[in-house]
Amino acid sequence: MDADNVQLETGLSSDFDDDFDPLFVLEDSELPADRYLDRELSWLAFNQRVLELAEDPNIPVLERANFLAIFASNLDEFFMVRVAGLKRRILTGLAVPTNVGRAPADVLSDISKAAHVLQERHARDYQELVRPALAEAGIEVVTWDSLSDGEREALRDYFSKQIFPVLMPLAVDPAHPFPYISGLSLNLAVRVRNSKTGRQEFARLKVPQMLPRVVRVGPLESMEHLRYVTLEDLIANHLGDLFPGMEILEHHTFRITRNEDVEVEEDETENLIKALEKELLRRRFGPPIRLEITEDMDDVTLGLLVRELDITAQEVYRLPPPLDLRAMFDISRIDRPDLHYPKHVPTTAxxxxxxxxxxxxxxxxxxxxxxxxxxxxxxxxxxxxxxxxxxxxxxxxxxxxxxxxxxxxxxxxxxxxxxxxxxxxxxxxxxxxxxxxxxxxxxxxxxxxxxxxxxxxxxxxxxxxxxxxxxxxxxxxxxxxxxxxxxxxxxxxxxxxxxxxxxxxxxxxxxxxxxxxxxxxxxxxxxxxxKFKRLLVAPLHLRKGLLKRIADETAAALAGEPAGIRMKVNSIVDEAIIDALYRASMAGVPVDVWVRGICSLKPGVPGLSENIRVRSILGRYLEHSRIFSFHKSGDADVFIGSADMMHRNLDRRVETLVRLTDPGHLQEIDGLFDRAMADTTSSWWLESDGEWTRHSRDEDGKPLEDMQNVLMQKIGNRKRTVGRR
Known part of the structure; x- marks a missing residue:
């Protein structure tokens, strides 16, 4: 839907800068064709930064476990929405939006390669870094084979009473077609042999999602020493109870991800809620777009899954167990304050x-x-x-x-x-x-x-x-x-x-x-x-308002006047905004971009963006605020609001930015940017080739400032000082 159609349908409008012509900024003939970074690969780079937090030995170990789980959850959503959407468009012949001018199949291939590398690194980080660190702290995730006879006996009792009654093995044979496998569910693929006929059979066993993914071994004697087995490991070692009289030949864990994006054609229905409820039911049966399997799965079982799920080889991810490391959410909630970030109580403004x-x-x-x-x-x-x-x-x-x-x-x-x-x-x-x-x-x-x-x-x-x-x-x-x-x-x-x-x-x-x-x-x-006076409102005028301000900064720099642009966003993809920032940089405007996630802008390219710096800060809190600051001739024009610099935010959503006017607030925003962009602050720096480099220690090896910790202390102390007056 283009902006003109939106205006006809919604009437959303503003008298903010109605005389500004955005075509002044959109002319791109003199800019290089390869000036954008791929948005999907940039998102995967963001999730890699999350993974680097899990790898950091200076972070409390239960928080590292939590970052492993966040990485897994993030990647699930990326596949369910973005990868699924790309694949759907390719299969249906629709245009695939891309700002890097590559064939859709190549886009999916590059995503697959990068995702395979990241998922293998994720699994390795659990096995080689986080799991040993947890064990050293007294929290062990063990396998059934390592348990004593007494521990196994206690878990058998737990299995028979709490797990066995809710399990539902489903046979696959001429009388039982291959069952529906729900998205993100964990499953056991089981091959058995009938002891009477000698015939091999296949069954699928779903790991119940309502049960805890990790089961404690033994009684709770002390929080200082805890042992757990995964639920699927416990079930896998009791398959004889589920298939009596059958010989268990093979069992392997697998998991599929389905297309779970929702699209509602609103103009074709009078009742949006009913249409959406119908689409939500359809979501459950979206086509599979990723199959995760344990690395020891045999070719016969894999062949059956690939054939029945209609999955390509590119979409198969062979990983060491356990699959679905969202299980680390359960571990990260263990009540061990010494293994978490220090508790922080928000203060009253x-x-x-x-x-x-x-x-x-x-x-x-x-x-x-x-x-x-x-x-x-x-x-x-x-x-x-x-x-x-x-x-x-x-x-x-x-x-x-x-x-x-x-x-x-x-x-x-x-x-x-x-x-x-x-x-x-x-x-x-x-x-x-x-x-x-x-x-x-x-x-x-x-x-x-x-x-x-x-x-x-x-x-x-x-x-x-x-x-x-x-x-x-x-x-x-x-x-x-x-x-x-x-x-x-x-x-x-x-x-x-x-x-x-x-x-x-x-x-x-x-x-x-x-x-x-x-x-x-x-x-x-x-x-x-x-008649909006202190607001910029999308979809009609927010982009236009920002482009005008960027153009004003560009003109000021060309005239030899002070200029500066600072933006804090979750993502920046919009080509018009990026091109305007390139032009500002070419005119000599210093541009600071503080981004959490996707960044399609290339900083530091000679002749294009050498005046642009891009930083990313990840940590205890999810950086979520959006700020837009312009400093033409030293007169600050600062907005905060809900919009990221993405097509969906600027063209397909109602978004609002409000202009700040209090001098103290403008100073506070400036201080945030100064600290975020400082070389003494721990952050990731984006290079012109799309690589993010973490800067967490100085030349002497000492840790750089954690901005979030500094703000906690600074704001907390400020409140306590006021409270004593």
Whole structure:
């Protein structure tokens, strides 16, 4: 869907820079054809950085186990969505979007090669690095063969009582066709011989997903010494109970990944929820796109699986056991504080602290005094955003609450606050994005619960996901209606707010309130407005607004004036934005890009991007905030918001950036960039050839600063200092 069609369908618009012509930036005839890095390979490079954290001996070992599990989970989603989408497009003859000008089959081949290398490294890291480090710390993952007779006897009893009753062996023969294998399930392929007929048979046994993946060996005598076996190892050594009278010839573990992307043709249906529910059922039966097998699987079993699952040799991943290292999530939750990161308790933002100890803070009064810039998880989500909405729900002077919900937790106090507000008679609007990937079913459930409570629930605009993070409260103050707003970079999810780094602005600025009022009217109705003053809104004008500011910095540098561009994003792929940054660099503008994930931009190329630096920071918290900072002639123009520099964000989603105006906030943002880009900060540096190099130690071998640890201490100390005054 192009931008012109979006305008006709949505009316989303802005008077921000309507005289700016983006074609000025899009002209690319003088730029080299090979100026972009492949987005898929860049994503795999990001997941490699996650893996490097698991390899780091200076990180507590249970956190290293957690990074192994995160890597596995990330890669699963990459295959389920991105690889599956590429394969589907190739098979159906659709165009495959690529910014590197290569044939689709070559793209998939390169992904396969890189993914094979990474998966083998992942398995090796577990076996050679993390597993021995866990054992040294008193946490052993052992095999059945290493157990004593007494330990085996105890586990046999556990198996017969807790596992055997829920197992379902499925035979494969003329009377029993090859069974459906659900995506991401762990399975045992079993070949047996009938002792009477001598005939060989095949059976599939699914490892129950509702049971723990690791089973403790022996009684819990001490947390200092724990031993576990994997669930599949335990089951594999009791196959005789499942196939009595049969000779067990071979058994091997395997796992498939299916296409689980969801596409809903909204313009062909009147009921989006019903269409989406139908598509979610179809998701379970998507075609396989990856087969993981244990390295000892025999050719007969592999041949059967490849044939029945219609898998190519390129899609087979032969790995040492155990498969599916998401099992490390279970290990990483072991209650050993000495093997985790030191506990961090978020502090309350200075302006939201109660005036007296044990008194109730007045969030509205605090916001009315001045804008509040929140930085999670260093500052508490519960005592800021959550408190803001809970106070709004109970305040008799509040007349209306309007909010977007993209992802939220299952027991969300945010949703409960909206329900409480509606039940008390307030006007409440919730825009629930039910197409949020892998949260579709949960969001449908919450939408229905909100509707039953009297909340006005809407589902956004046809053809667009609503990804912006917005909350607006309208309050009657002595006969005058006043707006209180929150615009954030992250979801309204109290659980992820403790592990995702995000920014949020709480403001009583009347202009922001009017902007949000108009935007919510467009999202829920048919209003067509062109009066956003402090916002940049996608899909129509966010890219245009950023391109104009980049062009302004470019012109300033050419005129010999001070200039500078700084961006913090999760991903940067959009060619128009990248080309504009190249031109800025060619004009002499210093450009800093702080990216967590995908980066298609090549820094440091002579004559093209030698003034561009790209850094990535990964660690305890997931860097999630988006910041855009421009410094033409020393006059800072800084935005925060929900948008990444990707086509989907700029063209197919409703995204919002808000401009910061408080001098203290501008200084704080500048300080974040200074620290992130400093050579003394531990980070990864992107080279022009697409390789990421980790810089974690100085020339003397001493560890560089961990930015997240520094911010925890700095912000925590600041709060304690204020509290003593």
């Amino acid at each position: 200075v302006q939201l602290m109660p005036p007296e100890p044990n008194s109730e803070p007045d969030v509205f009064r605090a916001i009315a005094k001045r804008d509040i810039l929140l930085h999670h998880p260093y500052e508490s989500f519960a005592t800021s955003v959550q408190a803001f909405l809970e106070q709004a729900a109970s305040d008799p002077d509040v007349l209306a609450i309007k909010q977007t919900l993209y992802r939220t937790s299952g027991d969300s106090p945010i949703v409960e606050a909206l329900i409480a507000a509606a039940e008390s008679g307030k006007q409440v609007l919730a825009l629930v994005e039910i197409k949020a990937r892998f949260d579709e079913q949960a969001n449908i459930s919450w939408a229905r619960k909100l509707e039953k409570a009297g909340v006005h629930v809407v589902y956004g605009l046809v053809g667009l996901k609503t990804h912006c993070k917005l909350a607006l409260v309208v309050r009657n103050e002595k006969g005058v209606l006043r707006h209180y707003s929150h615009i954030g970079t992250g979801n309204y999810n109290p659980k992820t707010s403790r592990i995702y780094e995000d920014l949020g602005l709480l403001t009583a600025d009347d202009q922001v309130g009017k902007d949000l009022t108009r935007l919510f009217n467009e999202l829920s109705g048919y209003a067509i407005e062109k």
